[in-house]
Amino acid sequence: MRKPTTGEQILDLLLLRTSPPDYAVDQPYYTTGNIVAAGLIRVVLIALVIILLDAFWKSSTSWWYVALFAIWGLGLYPAWVQYNKFNESVDQISAGTLCGACRHFNRTNQLCMILDEHVTNDEPPCEGEAWEPIS
Numbered sequence: 001m002r003k004p005t006t007g008e009q010i011l012d013l014l015l016l017r018t019s020p021p022d023y024a025v026d027q028p029y030y031t032t033g034n035i036v037a038a039g040l041i042r043v044v045l046i047a048l049v050i051i052l053l054d055a056f057w058k059s060s061t062s063w064w065y066v067a068l069f070a071i072w073g074l075g076l077y078p079a080w081v082q083y084n085k086f087n088e089s090v091d092q093i094s095a096g097t098l099c100g101a102c103r104h105f106n107r108t109n110q111l112c113m114i115l116d117e118h119v120t121n122d123e124p125p126c127e128g129e130a131w132e133p134i135s
Contacts, residue, residue, distance in 0.1 A: 030086040039079030
């Protein structure tokens with residue numbers, strides 16, 4: 001497994017990719033936590049740029065509409081799209097693996113609650129030994 005470059009680490013921090021990188025093989029690329037964190041980081045960066053630009057354009061009402069659309073279009077909308085992709089991958093895992101029918105599977109973060117490991121399509125983290133049906 002290769003190490004990501006600095007540019008790839010920045011892309012991963014802000015979640016600006018549309019598909020998982022080739023070095024993300026042993027864990028899910030999208031989780032609820034990193035989607036929310038990346039969305040917050042993007043919104044904070046956009047807000048800082050807005051504050052700096054506001055110092056140049058004093059109280060122009062129409063400029064704030066552009067700022068609000070930037071927060072939505074660059075900060076919140078990508079997080080919403082990535083959350084939908086995350087839900088699609090969780091649905092695939094729920095339908096295609098033994099973990100999807102286990103009571104220890106947590107859908108919100110794609111996690112096996114017993115072993116505290118992320119579930120992937122390859123095999124159950126417990127190899128089926130701790131599997132219990134949803135009651």
